Amino acid sequence: MKRGSYRAKAVVLGSIDFGESDRILTFYTLEQGKITGIAKGARRSKKRFVGNLDPLTHINIGYFHSDKSELVRVEDASIIDAFSSLKTDIERLSDACYLLELTSELTREGQVLPAAYHSLVAFLKLLEAGAGPEALRFFEVKLLEQSGYLPHLTGCLSCRATFDRERLYFSSAKGGLVCRACSSGITGLIPVSPGTAALLSMAARLEPDKLGRLKPSPAFLDESERLLYDFIKFQLGKELKTRRFMAKLKNAQA
Ligand SMILES: [Zn+2]
Structure with missing residues (x-):
């Protein structure tokens, strides 16, 4: 500058x-x-x-x-x-603060990413409009893509096989998906269905307003949360403060 x-x-x-x-x-x-x-x-x-x-x-x-x-x-x-309405509801506020912290952690000064700015504003508006946890997952995958951290989500990163109905595995350390045959010997694998992998890969390329209209399945929400949580934690080498707070909030309500 x-x-x-x-x-x-x-x-x-x-x-x-x-x-x-x-x-x-x-x-x-x-x-x-x-x-x-x-x-x-x-x-x-x-x-x-x-x-x-x-x-x-x-x-x-x-x-x-x-x-x-x-x-x-x-x-x-x-x-x-x-964003006044986000500030009056503890759950929505913590979701919004998570988007802020993730943006802060995955970007660095001197790196200009207009798409990350537009995506942050768009997803905060989606949260204001009452979007659910899918908005957090889509935001995560988009920001990973924008900041150059997107893991390999199309086909096995080892043998390049593409997926049909086969069960897949995600490795944060390897940075993407592997097929069953290539998965032996890799620790910390997270099972993922081909549908979840395909939707995440697509979400990384879609505009936020289009993502706001998607209503993914509970299976997608579970799998994608686990996968992205693990991957982001691995990339940053730590757990985000807002994630810890969100977990506490969830436990308190259970
Ligand atoms: Zn393979």
Whole structure:
């Protein structure tokens, strides 16, 4: 990024208070990908920033990048969409925060992915419209595709055999599907049906509005959740905080 002032559309991914009155925030922009910045006096100057820099807010943001700092200096922000209805329901809020955390973790600064920005905004809107867990699975597979992490989902990655009705196995360590014949000796395999593999592969290429209309089977939801959870954890080398929270929430309701 060159020295200078910029304007962008962005979704605030996260923020932490810094010092007496400042706030450091990470936001995903359409124009420049993921950016970290400091908003000086954000907690003092109610007029300039009130609510505009909260995580899970879609904003127009102005910021200045100098050559001296890794952080941009946030100058102003105005709200496009506060996603208010997501913030009043703990389950939907945790789903939405998961999308934010996953975006933050799977992307890096300097990598500009307009599709990831559009997909994040579209899926947050789908959650607002009441989309179920399938929206999380489709978001995961799309973001993996956009950020270059998509596993091999078409045919056996070892012998290249294509699948018909045969039971398949997914290996996070190998980065994709293997057939039964090629699966011996590989540990940590997750069984997957050909239907789930085909739908995931298709979902990686479909636009969010088309995905929002699909109503996949309970078997797909179970299998894809297990597979993607395992794969993302393997890629990141850790479990996401929001996933741990979602699991607690689920247990508390059971
Ligand atoms: Zn094979």
